[in-house]
Amino acid sequence: MxxxxxxxxxxxxxxxxxxxxxxxxxxxxxxxxxxxxxxxxxxxxxxxxxxxxxxxxxxxxxxxxxxxxxxxxxxxxxxxxxxxxxxxxxxxxxxxxxxxATDLNEVVVTGSRASEGRSNILTTAPVDVISAREIKVFAQTDVAQILTYVAPSFQSSRQAISDGTDHVDPASLRGLGPDQVLVLVNGKRRHSSALVNINGTVGRGSVGTDLNTIPNASIKRIEVLRDGAAAQYGSDAIAGVINIQLKDDTTGVQASSTVGETYEGDGRLYQADANVGVGLNGRGYLDLSGQFSNRGYTNRTGADTAPLIYLGGNGGNYPASADSEQKRRELKAQDDALVAQNGYDRKNLRLGQSEARNYGGFLNFGYTLLPTIGLEAYITAGATHRTGKAAGFYRLPNQLTQTDASIYPNGFLPFINTTIGDQSIISGLRLRVAGFDVDLSNTYGRNALRFDISNTLNASLPVGLSPTNFYAGTIAFRQNTSNLNFTRRFTDVAALSTLNVAFGLEYRDDNYQIEAGERGSYASYGRLIAPGTPAAAGAQVFPGYQPTDAVNRSRNNTAGYIDLESDITEKLLVSVAGRAERYSDFGNNFSGKVAARYSILPDVAVRGAISNGFRAPSLQQRYFTNTSTQFVQGAPNQVLTVNNDNPIVRNSFTPGATGQQGFGIPALKQEESLNYSLGVTARILRTASLTVDAYQIDIEDRIVLSSQFSRANATVAAILGSLPVSQVQFFANAIDTRTRGIDVVANNRLDLGPGRLTLTVAANFNNTEVRKVNSSSTIDADQTGLQNTLFDRQQRGRIETGQPRSKINLTAGYSVGIFSVEARTVRFGSVEYRDARLDNPAANNGFLFSSIDQTFSAKWVTDLTLSVQLNKEIGLTVGANNIFDVYPDKYRLNELNNEQNFAVGALAYNSSRDNTNRGRTIYNPNQFGYNGGFYFARLLVNLPTSK
Structure with a gap:
């Protein structure tokens, strides 16, 4: 404060x-x-x-x-x-x-602490540069989606029915996790989201950075460093670094407004933003940016194939009393009559993007106080307020443990409403002392996510007395980072052409909090549906955080680094970096990096790097605890997510011993990586550039959220003892992985006829393999498959094949006079779904579950825009994203549903608290979503100031 x-x-x-x-x-x-x-x-x-x-x-x-x-x-x-x-x-x-020469020859600052920037084809590591123009030319309006379509190594897709993850898009770089890429703003560390992804999405168990809290209007450019950089920037930079440079030189007022909707008529978007640049008499700048966005929901659900809506049980199946074909037909006819009488719509889910409303603003300010010593003060501050609404699974009127017919006679669709508040401020001083550029700064950031559940009830309350709205709690993460950096460029050091020296110190303090919801959101009030059959406790779809879940934990770390970069000769550039860190909660870490670039011809060079990196376990992964009711085939299960410090996780199990038993999992520690890269850069004639970079990233002790250990297992039952839960899951350093890939970027610009043609080809190909599962003696000693539960094949699929393993971007732009046209087509590679039940086929009632495994084929998604500069102040753009209305392959699960709705059709890839698909989940979201085509219009206004 x-x-x-x-x-x-x-x-x-x-x-x-x-x-x-x-x-x-x-x-x-x-x-x-x-x-x-x-x-x-x-x-x-x-x-x-x-x-x-x-x-x-x-x-x-x-x-x-x-x-x-x-x-x-x-x-x-x-x-x-x-x-x-x-x-x-x-x-x-x-x-x-x-x-x-080419857009790829922009001077970049990410990945090097040199006092003078270099063209990004002259650096030791690959860096993508996304300009403000590229951000505005197509219809994507949030940062995560812009990067997904512009930078092939980056991937993010919106999720559905996954609680908080519906509102904070998980994102990855080079096929790794959301928390293995570091985000910077103006070169300073950006705080992460408060949300830990605990549902069945890509990035499960990870904590990412909410890129969509930064308004597009404030962005000057985005630099994506595709190389390990923990030795330079610290934790999280295993896959690379995304540095968002804010505008600091805007002239006058620039504003835009975008409207559009999908071909299906939903997902309507209203967006407006503005940036105002003010000069401070030649001594500084003040940039103010604001953005408003209102995004409607989309729905691509299929019809519910539950045999019975009103007269069934256990997820719409026939009751045991319907033990003959004749009885089932009679019951079906009665139920169909009730469906028709009540006008019940079997398309009872909402599967697609959530609805969201966002207000955000940023200030970027710099002022030279004393020109003689270069003393400059700077401030960067931002705030975002975003509300969202997403649906869960529909509660059928026959699901008696979950509903109350006096309140919802036709069942109900519950909603998770979120309020995300994000604030940040960077303040600092720059000056020149004894030839060194000195930068002293403090960066504060906070992200909070509040959950309010609507159109719901607590079924355990007496009939007719449950509220239909509950406050379910708040999660919050705060980070404060102080830096002192020194940089100097020497030109007369022995035989070296140049030597850039940088060193500095960093102190960071993190805090994570969970606030409990109101009592009715989580409590059980004891109503019985039948003797021995209690109604479900807590708010349906999202039971609130309980007082036992509440947490307020902090940690700090201290770091020091040194970074040397030298043009050994005119042809050879070498950089060396080292960084030592000490965390208050798990100890020390040291990271180092060596990188070089050598010109073998005037316009051709090779470059490469070797480094080791790390990622500290987040406070969210260390201390998140939650007890929730999850329904599997209509049956309620109390699932405990327990933190790694709990005796249930840490203690070893000894049959017959007294005291708290546990799974024997070690304390969470840092993930450690070894990064290798080798590439070639070339400038072809005067207008074209080409870069090709191969990489390998080995990561040990990756942190994952385990699958759910069930009390049905004798060892698990002994560990859980008398706790009122049926399943438990926790975080562990459970796997070692290897990721290999190659990035290719080519760019050309040439005059063609009366105008100019710009061509870009960019591609990423990657493959991740889980090489080892790190278990415990307790889990290994069990002969009934507990190791498969720690890390099952569905989780392996999320990491190895759950996202596109290749992406190709082809872009062409042609401008002549006041007109321009931009076309882009992106090939999203195939993804694969793997079913966890193949880990234990003997327990699957004889069904052929291998047929549920499915590969979703690669697809091309094409965008097209037409622009006209009506005059020097006003421009107009119209176009369409996904102009050919391409959708992912459909789930084959829907073809396997049978009348009895046994487990064959029961599990969707992205199921949440109620994994009951019943033909309603049609598409896999993890390639490019499933909204289909989207058409839009955008008005751009540029009002320069003059004296």
Whole structure:
């Protein structure tokens, strides 16, 4: 709080300092801007250097701007080389812009602490650069989806019926987990989400960063470092680093508004954003960005194939009394009559994206206090408020343990409503001391997720007395990071061409909290459906966090690093980094990295790196505890998610011994990785670039959330003792994996006819293999398959084949005059579903479960947009995402359902608290979702400021 107040006072002071008068004499400068071919260039930004006084060229390439006679004008446009030209008293200035070599030659800062950035084809590791223009050109409006379609190594897809994961999209880089990629904002560590994914989605058991809390309007560019970087940045950077650079040089006001909906008529989107750039008399900048988004839900459910809606039991099956074909037909006819009479819709689920409303804003500010020593103060602050609503599984009127006919005579569809609050502030000072650039900063971030359950009930309350809304609790994560960094570039060190030296210290404090929900959201009030058959406790779909689940735990860590980078010769670049960390809860770690780049020809180079990395177990994984009621085939099961410190997890089991027995799992420790990469970069002629990079990532002791150990097993029953739960799951360093892959990126830009053509080919191919399962003596000693429960084949499938193992992106853009067209097609590779029941086929009643395993074939998804710059202030874009309305393959599970609805059709890939598919789950979400085609229109407004 003190940091935030200090930052606010500093901001007000500096704004006052920056409001002085302007004394220079102004003149009006006019001119015309053309391209390399001599054609007029509309929309070119013309800026007075060091200020936000600027304009843009009209349809004929002409401009007019009032500036001091001593001003320097900066001319910039996408795809062209920026030019800075002093006026020297002139009042007329015509400019011809030259083509930039390629978008891939942008200067990047991620992956190197050098005081001067390098072109990303000259770095030792591959870095993708996504510009603000690429962010805006298609219809994706949140960061995770933008990266999914632009960067082939990045993957994220929206989930359904997976509790909090419906509202925080899990994302991965190079096929690894959501928590194995580090996110930075302006080069500073971004805090993670409070949510740990505990349901049946990709990334199960992981904690990621909610990228969608950052408004698109605030982003200048995104740099994706595709290489291990724990030695440079610390924990989580096993797969790579995503650095979001915020706007710091915007001229005037830029705003956009987007509307659209799916071909099916749902998922309607209303989105608006704006960015305002204010110059502070040449000594700094103030960028303010805001975004509003209202996204409707989509629904692609199938019809419920439950034989009986009103007169059945146990998930809609026939009761035991219907023991003949004749009785079943009679009962079916009666039930069908009730369905028709009540107008019951068998499409009783909502499977698709959740509905969400988002308000967010960011401030990015910098001001030079003392130019003589380069003393600069900077502040970056943001806040997001997002509400969401997603459905669970429908409660049939015949599911008596879960419903109350006096409240919901036709059953009910419960909803999980979330409120996500995210706040962050970065404040710091930069200066130059003894030749070193010094950066002292503090970064604070907090993410909280509140759960409110609606259209539900607590079935254990007396008939007719249950509320239909409950507060189910809040989870929150806070992180505060302080950094002191020193950087200096030497040009006269022995025989070295250059030597960049960087070193620094970091102190970080983390806190994780769970707040219990109201009593009615979790308690049992004792109502019996029949003697010995209690009704389910807690709010249906999401029982609230109990007082025993509540937690408030913290930890801290201290780190020091050194980073050396040298141009040994004009051809050879070498970098070495080392980082030591000490965590208060599990001990020490050291990471190192060696990387090099060598030019074998003037335009061809090889590069490679070897490093070891780590990921500290998150506080969410260490301390999350929850007891919930989950229904399997209509039967309630009390499932305990217990933290790793609990005796149930940690103690060893000894038959006949007294005291708390346990699974003998060791304490959670850091994941450790070895990263290898080797690549080639090439510049072809003047307009094209090519990079090819292969990699291997070995990870030991990956943390996973186990499958559910059932009391039906004698060892598990002895461990659980008298606890009122039937199943238990926990976190463990359970597996070792190896990921191998290759990234290819090629880019070309050339003049074609009267316009310019841009072509990009980018691809990622990866394969992850689980090489070892790390168990315990207690689990290994059991001969009934407990090791398969610790890490079953369905979980293995999520890691090895649950996401596309290849992705290819082909993009083409053509612009001529005021018109442009952009086309992009992305090939999402195949994914595979594996059924866990094959771990124990003897217990599966003779069904052929191998037929449930399914591979979903690769698909091409194509986007197309058309844009026109109506004048220098207004542009219009129309288009469609997934223009050919492509869907993933359908689940074969639906073809296997039988009238009795035994277990063959009972499990969907992404089931949540009630794994009862019954023909309703049609598509696998983990390739590219299943919303189908989406058409949109976008209005863009650019209002430059002028004096």
């Amino acid at each position: 003190k940091t935030r107040l200090l930052s606010t006072y500093l901001l007000l002071l500096l704004l006052l300092l920056g409001s002085g008068p302007l004394w220079a004499q102004n003149v009006t400068v006019t001119g015309r801007v053309t391209g390399a071919s001599g054609a007029a260039q509309p929309g070119v930004t013309v800026l007075e250097k060091g200020t936000t006084n600027g304009t843009s060229t009209d349809n004929d390439g002409r401009y007019s701007l009032s500036v001091p006679t001593s001003a320097t004008l900066v001319f910039s446009a996408i795809g062209s080389q920026t030019q800075q030209i002093p006026l020297s008293g002139r009042t007329t200035l015509d400019v011809r812009l030259l083509d930039a």
